[in-house]
């Protein structure tokens with residue numbers, strides 16, 4: 001079955017003023033679509049056709065770089081749209097997740113500080129993540145399309161720090177974009193769903 005671009009789970013203007021319609025139109029309709037189109041072309045003859053997206057991500061890593069770059073970005077973006085919602089972010093997280101952040105990372109404030117720092121530190125394109133590894137929450141960062149699945153971890157939250165995700169709205173101010181994401185956009189219900197599913 002071919003990979004498909006998922007529809008955004010909200011309207012294109014739902015995330016204003018933190019993320020513009022123009023950013024979502026370019027990022028979802030153009031960038032993500034390109035990863036989907038490339039994935040469908042590159043998977044032919046790869047021997048991985050018909051496998052789940054997660055399996056293709058893990059099996060192409062280190063074996064088929066061009067396919068990996070595109071399927072990993074398809075996986076990352078498919079979740080990224082759902083990791084945001086109108087009126088999200090901040091401390092309004094479900095109790096179960098709040099307790100997990102407290103016990104594994106110290107506190108919500110420590111999570112926020114480290115997640116922003118990892119997103120800011122990632123040199124060039126990449127992602128910052130909140131992952132479950134060996135049953136504990138950790139903050140990670142990866143470059144380009146790489147994601148925690150290939151390091152034995154399950155991503156439950158990720159933020160895209162490629163310039164295409166913030167340049168229209170924030171120009172070069174990546175830290176401002178990251179703060180807006182954490183304080184106003186995170187869909188904690190979806191993070192909890194992935195946490196409980198892990």
Ligand code: MN3
Nearest residue numbers: 031160162165
């Ligand atoms: Mn992107």
